[in-house]
Amino acid sequence: MGQLVWRRFRRHKMAIFGAVTLILLFIYSIGGALIFPESYANFADTPLRLTAPNLQHPFGTDTIGRDVLARTIYGGQISLMIGMLAVLIEVVLGILVGALAGYYGGIVDSILMRITEAMLNIPEIFLLIVMAKFFGGEIPEVDLFGRTFSGSVIVIVLIIGLTSWMYLARIVRAQFLSLKENDFVLAARATGTSNFEIIFRHILPNSIAPIIVSATLGVANAILAEAYISFLGLGVQPPTATWGNMLDGANNYLESAPWLWFFPGLLILLTVLSINFLGDGLRDALDPHSRAA
Amino acid sequence: MTVLQSSHSQDQQILVQVSNMKKHFSISKGLIIERKVGSVKAVDGVSFLIQRGETLGLVGESGCGKTTVGRTLLGLYPATEGEIYIDNHNVRQARRDEMLTIRRKAQMIFQDPYASLNPRWTVNSIISEPLRVHKIFTSNKEKSERVQELLNLVSLSPRLVNRFPHEFSGGQRQRIGIARALASNPAFIVCDEPISALDVSIQAQVVNLLEDLQDQFNLTYLFIAHDLSMVRHICDRVAVMYLGVIVESAERNELYENPLHPYTQALLSAVPIPDPKKGRARSRIVLTGDVPSPINPPSGCRFHPRCPIAKDHCSIDVPEWRQITDDHWVACHEV
Amino acid sequence: MANHILEVRDLSTRFHIAEGTVYAVNGISFHLDHGETIAVVGESGCGKSVTMLSILRLLPIPPAEIVRGQALFLGRDLFDLSEREMENLRGRDIAMVFQDPMTSLNPVLTIGRQIGETLRIHMGLEKEVIRERTIKLLEQVGIPDPIQRLNDYPHQFSGGQRQRAMIAMALACQPSILIADEPTTALDVTIQAQIVELVQRLREQMNMAVIWITHDFGVVAEIAERVLVMYAGYIVESAPVDKVYENPRHPYTMALLAALPRVDRRRSARLRSIPGAPPNLLVEPTGCPFAVRCELVTERCRVEMPPLILHGPNHQAACWIDVSTGIPF
Numbered sequence: 001m002g003q004l005v006w007r008r009f010r011r012h013k014m015a016i017f018g019a020v021t022l023i024l025l026f027i028y029s030i031g032g033a034l035i036f037p038e039s040y041a042n043f044a045d046t047p048l049r050l051t052a053p054n055l056q057h058p059f060g061t062d063t064i065g066r067d068v069l070a071r072t073i074y075g076g077q078i079s080l081m082i083g084m085l086a087v088l089i090e091v092v093l094g095i096l097v098g099a100l101a102g103y104y105g106g107i108v109d110s111i112l113m114r115i116t117e118a119m120l121n122i123p124e125i126f127l128l129i130v131m132a133k134f135f136g137g138e139i140p141e142v143d144l145f146g147r148t149f150s151g152s153v154i155v156i157v158l159i160i161g162l163t164s165w166m167y168l169a170r171i172v173r174a175q176f177l178s179l180k181e182n183d184f185v186l187a188a189r190a191t192g193t194s195n196f197e198i199i200f201r202h203i204l205p206n207s208i209a210p211i212i213v214s215a216t217l218g219v220a221n222a223i224l225a226e227a228y229i230s231f232l233g234l235g236v237q238p239p240t241a242t243w244g245n246m247l248d249g250a251n252n253y254l255e256s257a258p259w260l261w262f263f264p265g266l267l268i269l270l271t272v273l274s275i276n277f278l279g280d281g282l283r284d285a286l287d288p289h290s291r292a293a
Numbered sequence: 294m295t296v297l298q299s300s301h302s303q304d305q306q307i308l309v310q311v312s313n314m315k316k317h318f319s320i321s322k323g324l325i326i327e328r329k330v331g332s333v334k335a336v337d338g339v340s341f342l343i344q345r346g347e348t349l350g351l352v353g354e355s356g357c358g359k360t361t362v363g364r365t366l367l368g369l370y371p372a373t374e375g376e377i378y379i380d381n382h383n384v385r386q387a388r389r390d391e392m393l394t395i396r397r398k399a400q401m402i403f404q405d406p407y408a409s410l411n412p413r414w415t416v417n418s419i420i421s422e423p424l425r426v427h428k429i430f431t432s433n434k435e436k437s438e439r440v441q442e443l444l445n446l447v448s449l450s451p452r453l454v455n456r457f458p459h460e461f462s463g464g465q466r467q468r469i470g471i472a473r474a475l476a477s478n479p480a481f482i483v484c485d486e487p488i489s490a491l492d493v494s495i496q497a498q499v500v501n502l503l504e505d506l507q508d509q510f511n512l513t514y515l516f517i518a519h520d521l522s523m524v525r526h527i528c529d530r531v532a533v534m535y536l537g538v539i540v541e542s543a544e545r546n547e548l549y550e551n552p553l554h555p556y557t558q559a560l561l562s563a564v565p566i567p568d569p570k571k572g573r574a575r576s577r578i579v580l581t582g583d584v585p586s587p588i589n590p591p592s593g594c595r596f597h598p599r600c601p602i603a604k605d606h607c608s609i610d611v612p613e614w615r616q617i618t619d620d621h622w623v624a625c626h627e628v
Numbered sequence: 629m630a631n632h633i634l635e636v637r638d639l640s641t642r643f644h645i646a647e648g649t650v651y652a653v654n655g656i657s658f659h660l661d662h663g664e665t666i667a668v669v670g671e672s673g674c675g676k677s678v679t680m681l682s683i684l685r686l687l688p689i690p691p692a693e694i695v696r697g698q699a700l701f702l703g704r705d706l707f708d709l710s711e712r713e714m715e716n717l718r719g720r721d722i723a724m725v726f727q728d729p730m731t732s733l734n735p736v737l738t739i740g741r742q743i744g745e746t747l748r749i750h751m752g753l754e755k756e757v758i759r760e761r762t763i764k765l766l767e768q769v770g771i772p773d774p775i776q777r778l779n780d781y782p783h784q785f786s787g788g789q790r791q792r793a794m795i796a797m798a799l800a801c802q803p804s805i806l807i808a809d810e811p812t813t814a815l816d817v818t819i820q821a822q823i824v825e826l827v828q829r830l831r832e833q834m835n836m837a838v839i840w841i842t843h844d845f846g847v848v849a850e851i852a853e854r855v856l857v858m859y860a861g862y863i864v865e866s867a868p869v870d871k872v873y874e875n876p877r878h879p880y881t882m883a884l885l886a887a888l889p890r891v892d893r894r895r896s897a898r899l900r901s902i903p904g905a906p907p908n909l910l911v912e913p914t915g916c917p918f919a920v921r922c923e924l925v926t927e928r929c930r931v932e933m934p935p936l937i938l939h940g941p942n943h944q945a946a947c948w949i950d951v952s953t954g955i956p957f
Contacts, residue, residue: 004455183409187473189369191423192396205413288413288457354816355787462905492671493843494921497887497901504898519816522846526889526899546894563821564891565846569869571892572849579825580818583786 008285015281021274025267029076041070042239050257060259063249066239072263075241079223082157082242083271086222089161091215094168099199101169102176113173120166128229131159152236156229160222168214175207209283216279220272243268308481308513309343309366314375316358316365320588334587335361337537338375340614345480348507348514350528350545352521352560356584357534359517363483366515367399368392380480397427400474404486406466410458416469417454420444423476443472447502464495468502475506481513489520500527521564525549530620533557536595537587539614543621553623556596594626602627632700633804633837634660634683634722639697641675641682644690648910652678654861655697660805665831665838667852667869669845673906675861676841680807684722685714701805720750723798725791727810732794733782739766739793740778746800765796770826788819795826802834809841824850845888849873854942857881860907860917866936867943877945880918916946924949926956 009015045065053060059068101112119127179185180203188198227244230236236245243264250261317332336358343349351359364370366377368384377384382395400423403409410419420440423429430436441451447468458466467487474482484503488496500523506512518524524531525545532542533556541554552558559578566572580599585591591598597607604627612624637657643650653675660666668676681687683699683706699706701721706714718724726732734742743765744758753761759778766774769792782790791811798806808827812820824847831838840851848855848869855872857865857880865878876882886900904921907913916922919929928948936944937957948956 183403183405184411186364186369187401187403187409187470188411188422190367190396190401191473191477192393192426193422194426197426202411202414206411286413289459354818464905492906493845493884494671494887494902495905497899498903501898501901521817522889522891525891526895549891559818561891563817565817565820565824565844565850566890566892567845567849567885567888568873568890568892569849570873572846577821579821583788583819 005285009281012281012284014277015285018274018277018279018281021270022278025076025271025274026080029073029080032070032073033077036067036070036073038074040067041074041241042066044239050253052257053259059263060257062246062260063253063257068246068259068263071241071246072243072267075243075246075264076267078153078236078240079226079243079268080271082153082160082226083219083223085157086160086164086225087215087218089157090165090168090218090222091211093161093165094214095172095204095211097165098169098172099176099204102173103180103195103199103203105177109173112169116166116169119163124163127163128159131155131162156226156236159229160225164218164221164225168211168218171210171214172207175210176203179203179206205286208286212279212283216272216275219275220268223268223271306344307342308345308380309341309515310376310378311342311362311366312340312376314339314362314365314377315373316361316370317373331588334537334590336365337587337590339534339537339539340375341532341539341542343481343513343515345513346507346511347529348516348527350524350531351515351517351534352519352524352531353534354519354560354584356536356587358537358587359534360485362534363401363485363515363517367401367483368395369401393427397423397477398479399481399483400477400479402467402470402474402482402484402487405490406463406470407458407490409470410466412458415455415457416440416444419458419469420454420472420476423473427477429477439476443476446475446506447472462495463491464498467491467495467499471499471502471506475510478510479512481515483515483517485517486519487516488523489518496523503527521549521561533560536584536590538595538624540596540625541621541623547618547621551621553617553621553628554596554625555600555602555627559601594624631661632659633662633702635698635700636679636683637698637700639679639682639699640695641678641687642693642695644693649912650909651911651913652861652909653682654913656858656861656863658856658863658866660837660839662804663831663835663837664854665840665852666854666856667840667842667848668856668858669842669848670858671843671906673860673909674858676858677809679858680724680809680839680841684718684724684807686718686724716750719746719798719803720801721803722805722807723801723803724807724809725794725798725811727813730782730787730790733790735782738779738781739785743793743797743800746797750801761800762796765800766793768799768830769793769796770822771796788815788822791815791819791823792826795823795830799830799834799836803836805837805839806831807839807841810843811840812847813842813844820847827851845873845885857884860909860913862913862917862933862946863936864918864947865945867939867945868941871940871943875939875943877939877943877951878918878947879922879924879949879951881945882951883921883923916948924951924954928956 043066045061047065048061049063049065051057051061057067057069059072062068062071097112097116101109185198185202188202223244226236226242227248230242230245236242246264247261247268253260314336315338316336317334319329319332321329339362341349351362353359361370365372368387372385379395379399382391384395387395417440420443421436424436424439430439440454444451444454449465449468458469461469488499491499504527507514516524516528528545530542531545531548532539533554535556541548541552541557548557549561552561559580562577578601582599585598593608593610594612597603600607607626610626612626614622614624616622617628638655639653640655641653643652656679670676682694685706694707709717740762743762747753747758747761762778763774766777771777771789771792785793812823815823827838828851842848852869855867855869856863857878859880865872865876865881872881873885876885883900883902887902889899902921907917907920913933915930916933919925922929926948934946934948936946938944950957
């Protein structure tokens, strides 16, 4: 079974491209840190501000003279981490809420869906502010990749994860509602299979396609949401770089200094595209109907 | 309808005993606070016995509740009322462990060979699920040997274990479903329209397979179907359902040759016979109208609005479940 | 022949799909006389529906391709008509009723509106006349209280009533041919009996020719005057209805009849099952498609498709073997 999935996945050229690109992006942002120290990424060489790409600074420098290349490397660590972890939270919550509501129905469904709708109806900005205040300042710093992250990164991951699961939950619920009517679910119940197994081994694998699509979109959203939250002063604080806040900072220099937005923008684009292709490939590889090699 | 047997008997010859079983599905409205606005009386007081090794046919038109009988009997739908015993286990009062035992002993074969197999699972996972759930074998080797044995039993090549359901034809899928049902060595199988989705030339194969398996393992079947010809062929006894109740039951030849209830008579006369000369010679009772809604079933005898011989009292009094001959029961005032 | 209202000659239809070519209909010929009822019987995938959809030009092209053949309606080849002429003819001269009335009726329009639409398009009648005709039609197909039911939506009708409404719609323009594609398969036997009786009555009243597609040999015996048995895209036997049951000349017809249990007979033995399954239509057929499942198979069967051989008036079968003796002709 695993072999078959791998064989199908391998045939999906774009998916392989996506996987390779994603690995390269990780190598770029983690391996790059071995070449440039973090202090270099935050060192402002003010006289050299807004220098176009050259040999010294291959990606140019920003508005206060920091090296854009080094900043995309350190920013990448944070952005990729936020993207992945936030989506992980989103997917876990979305699946749990959606699966329980859809499978059990009745009162469980009513309660969970009312909560979901309430979450959707509260303006996101309000949720973000409340949660940032709620979590802010209490979370200790963490060490990762030999680097110290402020607790605010974790807060951001939580905030994004906790405010983005609702759409996925509704998708999963709809899938469960229709899939649970299938006779194979009744057959499993007649066999004596537990509800837990029916939910996770029978129904969930059949609703994997929309979950993957939703999760891939979620990664892109999370990376961009981080910029938005940081802009409100609730997330990652300067001078720590993220792809999101670099892109945000390029706002006023769209024409005069295009390298400011081009490189972080390109990296976000590559991340989103590669995750998308990867998701497509995974979805097809996991689908037994797709023709095997 | 009065019950056949009001208390549970310990007769070892009887495998399945159902008394006055009811299943009402409530229709509710409202979001958080649900209130009941009515109920669909899908099964409304059904009683029958099934002897070990015999096949009881349950026939009736769509919506008569026959599928619900099968599912409620196995505890897949909680019964609203009544007593259900399978091999001396009380289905309605079984706790988790006893329920698992019942699940092992009583299995089900489904109508739709497409929807009844998980499309994401291989044949091996599908057939070994009961082995896993009931912890019948511990080693993987024993498990896969059992799967091979089961595939052989249903005449499928054991080489196909790693295939997915969509790679099989309808008839082959039905064999996979049968293999799954047999995996836990059940004594009783509810066959819910197991052949009606299959082509004619495949139907006979599956029916013969079911009969062979019955002989080999002394299986007991509840055969739910709307194909009255096939039911006459495969069943020992037949019960006819109409709108949630059993209106007549008898040994098969007795029922087909001497139907007493006007509904049974109409039903049998509507079955087309593959013989044009005989078909032209026979007279037919064509029923008017449609089956009424099970939400508000007619008063008295449920068949009275469509019955060709209904009298006044049929709309008031519920007919008694009466024994006419040794094994021929009917619920009709006018018989 | 002047009496043929429809004559199909050498029709072949294929589908080009990702997996290859589906040989759905492989050179079939048959005719239908004025006012005659024929049944086309066969299992799923035998090409019975594809044949009718080909004739009515209702198949999406591509993936479908009508490789060759003619479908002569009153002498005019339907495959030569313009799309416009064909639209006029469908519903007016040749009408069709499908298996599932729920998917063939528009759920958001009232029944009256849907029947009226057919009348308006094909007959260009006045509003009042349309209303009267619609009520009359609903009455004819046995729907009680037609005036009230006019404003009901399809979901307010029961399965049997929906099929009646479909028939009313098909008969709105008094077609000369009615093609009924498994119209009773989704219905219960008592309702099936009602529909069969209804179609028979209307056919006589309107002197209509009927092609009834089914897999049920019981229904065939009730409704048909002549029977075409199809297997894997071929007509393997064609005969008057009594002959099919009394004296089938093709091993497939014989095997199918033997595999049927009978409601009017006591069980005598196990069912005679046909081994194997219908052939894969993705493989270009060589020889007789039934050869691999046939008890009487010879070497010749595997390499050469037998032509339809005449066994009596209107009775043909495509088999190299004389089934009564088991000896090749």
